[in-house]
Amino acid sequence: xxxxxxxxxxxxxxxxxxxxxxxxxxxxxxxxxxxxxxxxxxxxxxxxxxxxxxxxxxxxxxxxxxxxxxxxxxxxxxxxxxxxxxxxxxxxxxxxxxxxxxxxxxxxxxxxxxxxxxxxxxxxxxxxxxxxxxxxxxxxxxxxxxxxxxxxxxxxxxxxxxxx
Amino acid sequence: xxxxxxxxxxxxxxxxxxxxxxxxxxxxxxxxxxxxxxxxxxxxxxxxxxxxxxxxxxxxxxxxxxxxxxxxxxxxxxxxxxxxxxxxxxxxxxxxxxxxxxxxxxxxxxxxxxxxxxxxxxxxxxxxxxxxxxxxxxxxxxxxxxxxxxxxxxxxxxxxxxxxxxxxxxxxxxxxxxxxxxxxxxxxxxxxxxxxxxxxxxxxxxxxxxxxxxxxxxxxxxxxxxxxxxxxxxxxxxxxxxxxxxxxxxxxxxxxxxxxxxxxxxxxxxxxxxxxxxxxxxxxxxxxxxxxxxxxxxxxxxxxxxxxxxxxxxxxxxxxxxxxxxxxxxxxxxxxxxxxxxxxxxxxxxxxxxxxxxxxxxxxxxxxxxxxxxxxxxxxxxxxxxxxxxxxxxxxxxxxxxxxxxxxxxxxxxxxxxxxxxxxxxxxxxxxxxxxxxxxxxxxxxxxxxxxxxxxxxxxxxxxxxxxxxxxxxxxxxxxxxxxxxxxxxxxxxxxxxxxxxx
Numbered sequence: 001x002x003x004x005x006x007x008x009x010x011x012x013x014x015x016x017x018x019x020x021x022x023x024x025x026x027x028x029x030x031x032x033x034x035x036x037x038x039x040x041x042x043x044x045x046x047x048x049x050x051x052x053x054x055x056x057x058x059x060x061x062x063x064x065x066x067x068x069x070x071x072x073x074x075x076x077x078x079x080x081x082x083x084x085x086x087x088x089x090x091x092x093x094x095x096x097x098x099x100x101x102x103x104x105x106x107x108x109x110x111x112x113x114x115x116x117x118x119x120x121x122x123x124x125x126x127x128x129x130x131x132x133x134x135x136x137x138x139x140x141x142x143x144x145x146x147x148x149x150x151x152x153x154x155x156x157x158x159x160x161x162x163x164x
Numbered sequence: 165x166x167x168x169x170x171x172x173x174x175x176x177x178x179x180x181x182x183x184x185x186x187x188x189x190x191x192x193x194x195x196x197x198x199x200x201x202x203x204x205x206x207x208x209x210x211x212x213x214x215x216x217x218x219x220x221x222x223x224x225x226x227x228x229x230x231x232x233x234x235x236x237x238x239x240x241x242x243x244x245x246x247x248x249x250x251x252x253x254x255x256x257x258x259x260x261x262x263x264x265x266x267x268x269x270x271x272x273x274x275x276x277x278x279x280x281x282x283x284x285x286x287x288x289x290x291x292x293x294x295x296x297x298x299x300x301x302x303x304x305x306x307x308x309x310x311x312x313x314x315x316x317x318x319x320x321x322x323x324x325x326x327x328x329x330x331x332x333x334x335x336x337x338x339x340x341x342x343x344x345x346x347x348x349x350x351x352x353x354x355x356x357x358x359x360x361x362x363x364x365x366x367x368x369x370x371x372x373x374x375x376x377x378x379x380x381x382x383x384x385x386x387x388x389x390x391x392x393x394x395x396x397x398x399x400x401x402x403x404x405x406x407x408x409x410x411x412x413x414x415x416x417x418x419x420x421x422x423x424x425x426x427x428x429x430x431x432x433x434x435x436x437x438x439x440x441x442x443x444x445x446x447x448x449x450x451x452x453x454x455x456x457x458x459x460x461x462x463x464x465x466x467x468x469x470x471x472x473x474x475x476x477x478x479x480x481x482x483x484x485x486x487x488x489x490x491x492x493x494x495x496x497x498x499x500x501x502x503x504x505x506x507x508x509x510x511x512x513x514x515x516x517x518x519x520x521x522x523x524x525x526x527x528x529x530x531x532x533x534x535x536x537x538x539x540x541x542x543x544x545x546x547x548x549x550x551x552x553x554x555x556x557x558x559x560x561x562x563x564x565x566x567x568x569x570x571x572x573x574x575x576x577x578x579x580x581x582x583x584x585x586x587x588x589x590x591x592x593x594x595x596x597x598x599x600x601x602x603x604x605x606x607x608x609x610x611x612x613x614x615x616x617x618x619x620x621x622x623x624x625x626x627x628x629x630x631x632x633x634x635x636x637x638x639x640x641x642x643x644x645x646x647x648x649x650x651x652x653x654x655x656x657x658x659x660x661x662x663x664x665x666x667x
Contacts, residue, residue: 025593040342053623057349060611064342071335089592095387103581111574123557131553157215159569
């Protein structure tokens with residue numbers, strides 16, 4: 001949404017782009033959904049499905065799994081045969097990939113390291129990744145941000161965070 | 165007369181210093197999240213959800229609703245001054261609003277947007293106040309079978325109005341319904357897709373999924389286009405519109421109020437669709453349609469009024485039926501459930517203070533926003549000067565802590581991050597994720613009512629056809645299927661004809 005006219009793309013976002021045709025992306029999503037559907041159908045069969053007149057806990061997952069399989073097959077067909085969109089979609093700028101990896105790291109270390117050190121590290125690394133600022137400034141930003149989070153969430157709102 | 169009596173009671177609740185302060189806080193925070201790209205009303209409400217845990221249900225819903233309609237006001241400011249819509253419902257305002265700003269007429273554009281928003285917002289609250297009580301009384305007579313059909317109807321309408329292709333929307337709805345089955349089966353206590361994990365027995369956290377799919381994915385998308393912002397900020401004395409502007413804006417504001425109110429009741433992306441419809445209507449009715457896109461004040465007045473007019477009417481399905489029409493009202497639903505208040509037809513009977521307190525606070529909130537927004541426009545826009553390299557990490561931090569604080573489970577952070585990544589890819593390929601969220605919210609109730617209805621009827625599916633309510637809803641369902649089928653067929657034929665025509 002931030003694509004205003006007269007605005008210039010920053011240097012950090014220019015490099016390392018990958019682009020794919022929209023129809024290939026649609027097909028990839030359809031295959032992922034189809035795999036999920038097969039898994040849901042397979043797992044639901046191990047639950048008591050009941051009967052049509054008296055559905056059990058597996059009835060809905062089974063029905064929905066079949067519906068998802070049908071829909072994803074339809075999507076696959078649409079992307080390959082009927083209305084394949086050949087426009088190109090840019091994917092995974094370096095900054096997006098980096099942000100996602102850092103967020104996965106936060107989820108992993110949140111309990112292990114404690115919330116505040118993890119969040120301070122996240123702020124420092126993310127700000128350094130998105131803009132060419134000095135490391136000491138990024139570190140200061142991380143510490144200040146984590147301290148502010150502690151004041152606001154832990155002291156003011158009484159939120160209980162691991163290790164805080 | 166009774167309505168006025170209840171409304172006065174509502175004002176007595178909303179005008180306590182605590183609730184008034186919560187309303188002001190909600191409106192201000194709503195404007196801020198509306199201004200900032202990457203933070204819409206949904207993320208703004210979720211981020212402050214933990215703050216509401218210590219409040220009573222009325223105070224909580226007053227603050228969250230303030231964020232909801234405050235964001236609608238805030239979104240227009242950046243659309244007009246920087247051509248950067250703060251949230252999706254303000255995209256249309258960019259077209260003529262920014263053109264007016266470039267002609268040195270940012271002040272009148274902002275003023276008309278604010279006044280239109282006020283009028284649209286206020287009229288829709290009047291509608292909410294008048295329509296909700298009789299509708300709730302009628303809904304009390306509806307059984308589980310009719311409730312299933314009603315919710316299926318809501319999901320079908322979502323697929324009907326969604327901006328994405330119907331098949332993609334359908335896939336998102338089914339995916340949402342599947343995610344809703346995770347956890348303990350509500351009728352037999354059988355664990356489904358829990359893999360022996362206690363954390364999964366309560367199901368997938370709606371808040372984590374919502375913030376991931378909308379908030380985190382929005383930030384990831386914005387990272388691809390970090391840009392320097394050069395806003396056009398008018399002086400206070402430049403805000404006053406000319407008499408000709410007021411005359412030109414009057415009819416679009418009136419029409420926008422009606423369009424917004426009607427679309428607000430429709431589940432899906434009603435607040436976004438209403439702005440496009442309003443813009444199209446104004447352009448078609450204009451004697452000079454060629455001015456649209458070049459700074460026509462009608463192109464600002466109509467859509468801005470319409471998007472604010474949806475705020476009141478989108479509360480009708482939530483408060484009366486317990487069905488959130490848009491993801492933002494789904495957060496309100498979550499907040500009410502956390503406080504032990506079940507939205508639906510019983511709400512007016514069991515918690516009249518919540519309902520009428522909310523309505524009164526919405527009247528006050530609209531006045532507060534009108535009074536605060538214009539003088540503080542420079543301050544709000546200066547937020548855009550904070551570099552995104554600092555803003556994005558702060559938004560992510562608040563999202564992570566906000567999501568964790570709801571259930572104190574680190575699993576929710578994993579859900580947030582993974583759904584953020586999935587949301588990024590889905591949105592890249594034009595999948596609309598709002599239907600997924602709404603299906604997730606409704607999934608449990610559809611299943612429980614479906615099975616309950618069959619238990620009542622001893623396995624007879626005829627129960628879904630019995631009763632006037634079920635028959636009326638079923639007819640509506642069939643009509644939508646029929647219209648959707650015709651639309652699909654016509655579109656398919658047109659595409660084929662174009663293909664053959666172009667050789």
